[in-house]
Amino acid sequence: MDATSLVGRLADIGIALTSIRSLDRLLEHIVVQACDFASCDGGTVYIREGECLRLAVWRNAALARRSGRQAEVVREGRLLPISSRWIAGYVASEGQVLNLPDVYCLPPGSPFAFDPNFDRENDYHTRSMLCVPMNDATGDNVGALQLVNAMDRAGRVVAFPAAIEPLMRSLASQAAVAIRNAQLDEKLKAAYFDTILRLSVAAEYRDTDTSRHVRRVSLYAEAIALECGMTAEQAELVRFAAPMHDIGKLGVPDAILLKPGALTPAERQVMQEHTRIGYDILKDSDAEVIRASAEVALAHHERWDGRGYPSGLSGDAIPSLGRIVALADAFDCISSRRVYKEPKSVDESVGIIRSDSGSHFDPAGVEAFLRARGRIEAIHESLADDDGPVSPPTGGR
């Protein structure tokens, strides 16, 4: 392949990289494309975190072949302090490319050493190595890309040709920009979700529910959504939309919302208005998440048999997000302590959900709930109310 078409291929890789907005998928793609582009055996992506490099992902075709598998990308997570004493540490701190024909025979006086642990642990022999800094458009270092054992056409390990260095530098820069974008994206999404959670909790400030209730319902709903066959993206929408289900309680007067005893029928009717109030607050948004949350707010107290509120819808006429959040909310209510009741065990709570299939709940939703039980139990445990207060503090004034 001549230089121009190599560079053209590089541009295509750059376009593909910058289209990926999930950090995990992006890192996989970087290591696969870089190994392919440089015709080498293995590669590692290090991501900078302050004064450390995180060994994010690696891939080695020879090791995979040996165990009869396709070369998979392995997720790692070790955090290594940046210093000139090891290869990627040197590259990240100095911003220099290192092209080493034989890592067991480093140039005399090299400040860095090769760590042979990977070779020992995996019965592998690293020889040639090309390590390139990933710098973004402003020159900030985002990490390092390390490639090992370049192969010639006959499959012999050779040194990386010098001509590939500027191309790999360019690929690494494109990777850096793509990583930075994906990181900013994840940060923005995390901030968004944090806001939704806090404000959903705030809406329950006058109620007895806790911030953990909001979080649990959100995660239960996502787990059920995935088992209903939704894509990861659709299930994420459910996770973002679910916390706001009770936002309409803001419109219920203290005298009813905080009444210690049973409600009169008239009071109960006012209380049930929280579904329509929530819908009014959230309806008509340009944002898909908020439109979905409006649907959830309105429909999460409908029942499969038509005996719910506010509209008495039944069966498939109830929006699917409403059916999913109804399950998540009910399970959390049953399995948590309330001022007026003790929590039921997970087994008992699951039993109640199961026995209400087809009456209160969508039978297909209950099936999905049962398939998601492992995940749901893990959420129940990790976000248990008894662990003490979490920030932001709640539980009324």
Added chain:
Amino acid sequence: MDATSLVGRLADIGIALTSIRSLDRLLEHIVVQACDFASCDGGTVYIREGECLRLAVWRNAALARRSGRQAEVVREGRLLPISSRWIAGYVASEGQVLNLPDVYCLPPGSPFAFDPNFDRENDYHTRSMLCVPMNDATGDNVGALQLVNAMDRAGRVVAFPAAIEPLMRSLASQAAVAIRNAQLDEKLKAAYFDTILRLSVAAEYRDTDTSRHVRRVSLYAEAIALECGMTAEQAELVRFAAPMHDIGKLGVPDAILLKPGALTPAERQVMQEHTRIGYDILKDSDAEVIRASAEVALAHHERWDGRGYPSGLSGDAIPSLGRIVALADAFDCISSRRVYKEPKSVDESVGIIRSDSGSHFDPAGVEAFLRARGRIEAIHESLADDDGPVSPPTGGR
């Protein structure tokens, strides 16, 4: 410049483009880089919106030179239906590059025609044109990039060389990916801001304030922040953080929040707790926006002279975001109708703010407020309460 270094330059442009996350700046950068890369007189970026192309930006060096100015990027906004009957419309719908040596002398049988209006209106003569589809990594069309009047070294208009077509196609793809990312980013940010507004309004559901109050305070605060010398990014943070200033009112009982008459000193003390409650709801977030909003919630009733609440801070000890939102909130309160008072005119309201400089308000903040007066008046008018209810509906139950 040889082919390889041209392609290398292209990769650098791609890296620069994908680093820009603001759509406006990105479009400017695309048209400038493309004209520079192709050594031509002018360029236009069309962005696809459904079945139309929006003429987003254009730039023409010769026209600028003639009026003695630097070539500026001109923002447009006209929406043109996509069809094969005009050049960019053809390119966007067919996905083909058009390289036309002379637009006044099109190949016989061309389905498209050249629109000479721009030439007539600007006393310009378009001759050569290169129009390239902007397709993203999946091949979806995002728009078209149109370049006019390629120049040789002697400054004569020539045809675009065929060799530049694949390079411009690649540049256009990189531009397409960058535009798509910036659009997704703006969509996510808009959804985030919409959520903050709705939930801030929801928090005021029990109060008499309107959704417009929340929006106005947010925009006033951004305008003041800009005049305080903050960057656009910092001012955007203020805009996102400001709406939540009264979220703590959720923790104030109906009996006090909704009391028609004057509050007793004890009741006033409970009412003033809304600052600390808001802080409790919002504090300790990983997200910068929420940390900023916690600061605003806590500090927006402090006074420059130390006679505010909850902490009685004075002068620079009051966080700057708190001082800015205090101004924005006070101006909106004075200039709006409340159940207990008529609105004051803008002139009167500004006078009150000015006379409270150094007592209630930070004098430097008041100066910034006065400089921002034009913008503030425009916001006041465009979001007036008297225009009737806006979605989401508010104003108590």
